[in-house]
Amino acid sequence: MDQCIKFYNALAKYYDDIFPAPLGKKKFALKNIEKGGFVLDIGCSTGETTEYISSQGYRALGIDLDQEMIRIAKDRYKESDTLKFEVMDMKTIAKSFGEEFNGIVCIGNVLPHLGGKSQIKEFLKGCYEVLKKDSPLCIQTINFDKVKREHIKELPLIDGPKVKFERFYSIKPDSDIVKFTGRITDKENNEILENTVDLFMLENEELFEMLKEIGFEKSWSYDDFNRSTYTGNALPLIVEAIK
Template structure:
């Protein structure tokens, strides 16, 4: 729900939930979060390796699941011969946008309004060769018990030797005693500022504010709790769920990871 705040004279509005905030900024979402071409290339390389390992042109369909797919830009760009694409997101407006972008005649791509917590219940076990959870989606799952469930469900959904590909902020560089300011997102029309505010239970709350060109501001009410995901925790969650390998990189080109790089790319093998 969006409602006028006490700062209404400043032309600002407070938005109560994260999903309502995403819906409110949907018009600008792809400007602020353009498709990551490095991620696209990385997934394409994994698909080609799978094809070569499985017999070249006779290889079975490569199945990809995008968790937290938002407007489906990446998934729609991936769609093509030899690929079966599924995207899930719990924001209905984003899923409708993703569906409208499906190229005419492409039956091997689909989008579902679905939480990451429900994917193990509604999707077929051992049916995906690659699961992508990108754009720092993992910490937004929230409670650590739910994050552990996500790793368990992801492994159950992966085919033998399947991969889980994760992209997060580098939480190893995060000082838990201070607010953590995320890189500013901006386009010609809008500017998005976000930061993480530490809580007493080891989590953080998200502070977010979108400013439009006319000075109007959309402010997220600070009750969205996230679970930081440093490398030690991710390794523990993956190992606990039964993944056989877990590798960390600084980017999608597999550059060496370090504690001060801006993001962390993780590849977990079933």
């Protein structure tokens, strides 16, 4: 099996151990969505947040490009009229849906995996097109302004009972690309898997300007899912924009 595939299969297997979804994170987007609304969870991974949204009285569709993530989600949660999972490229949502969603959730640092400013802007346009009027787009990404300003080379270690996940950044001078290396240590069999991908470091102000240019009426930025006032000093960047 290809090393990259092995890495992401291992990541899928232990995703919920590595990235548990606290209640505040799962509830964040629902503040501005009326009960019964249709919510799209982009980059849903193993479906924990998607299932929670459905359990709270909403219709929820979770999409992810990774087939193993979606397989786990479908095995773990029973699909129904209000809960669906689908393998889908986030860049194709405008071709796949009409103006039908009452909210979009895109958390888990998905944006940097797109290939640059133009792809990110096209994705955000797609989100705008499939959202109904007065509906929110909720994004969580990395605050790359802080990463570049403080020359951050390593993210906090995640060390759980089953797996250890180490994360490293390597930034070339005067570049918007960071090489992200993830190293998974499976404690059950002592296997170590490592993979490196390029991430695009969109500046915060550029993201805010894109949302405005696309037509989002209002937007707010936060340091965390508790809606703490945005300072630019937190490692996460949480953004909520209303069409």
